[in-house]
Amino acid sequence: MNCIMCPMGCEMTVTLENGRFAGVTGNSCPRGAKYAETEVTDPRRMLTTTVRIKGGLLPLLPVVSAEVLPKGKVADCAAYLRNVTVEAPVQAGDVIVPDILGLGVDIVASRDMEKVND
Numbered sequence: 001m002n003c004i005m006c007p008m009g010c011e012m013t014v015t016l017e018n019g020r021f022a023g024v025t026g027n028s029c030p031r032g033a034k035y036a037e038t039e040v041t042d043p044r045r046m047l048t049t050t051v052r053i054k055g056g057l058l059p060l061l062p063v064v065s066a067e068v069l070p071k072g073k074v075a076d077c078a079a080y081l082r083n084v085t086v087e088a089p090v091q092a093g094d095v096i097v098p099d100i101l102g103l104g105v106d107i108v109a110s111r112d113m114e115k116v117n118d
Helices: 028-042 071-081
Strands: 013-019 019-023 048-054 059-063 086-089 095-097 108-109
Touching: 013 028, 019 095, 048 071, 059 095
Parallel strands: 048 086
Antiparallel strands: 013 019, 048 059, 059 108, 095 108
């Protein structure tokens, strides 16, 4: 695998024994080893998407996971967010969905959205 922790992009080889992480070679720093172990044993990703917003300048509000989510749950979280609608105004950092799917991760607004006065 290629490390993504820095621009060097070290080519690493992960060793598994009985399906468990046993080691890594090819990394030039400890961050690469940690990345390889996590990617093999418990891959995680950020989620960036949008939710509907009523009364806002735009019809969609950009949101992001406050922390990484289990990779296997990202699609489920995105599907859940398709049914979420919030009311304007919203400030960047406001929690839109607390503890999404019981994963312990909040979904937060990634930009301000003013309320449009009709």
